[in-house]
Amino acid sequence: MIPVTINGEPAEVPAGWTVRDLVADRIGHPVGEDGRALDGRALGxxxxxxxxxxxxxxxxxxxxxxxxxxxxxxxxxxG
Incomplete structure (x- = not known):
């Protein structure tokens, strides 16, 4: 595990993680190599x-x- 800061809060993530891994973890859905959700939904x-x-x-x-x-x-x- 390595220490990082996410939105101003201390956190730890597995060593070797990429931004894609972080996004997939935070949204709870797999993300492809191209940065798009594998299920086709918009990530926003x-x-x-x-x-x-x-x-x-x-x-x-x-x-x-x-x-x-x-x-x-x-x-x-x-709105």
Missing amino acids: VAVALDDTVVPRSRWAATALAADARCEFVTAVQG
């Missing part, structure tokens, strides 16, 4: 790692390092 998710937005196409290739700061944002509908 954006992720910044150490103040840099990670494009969905790079989630699977972007490893989480110890002490990384992750901002995980989900879109919500309403």
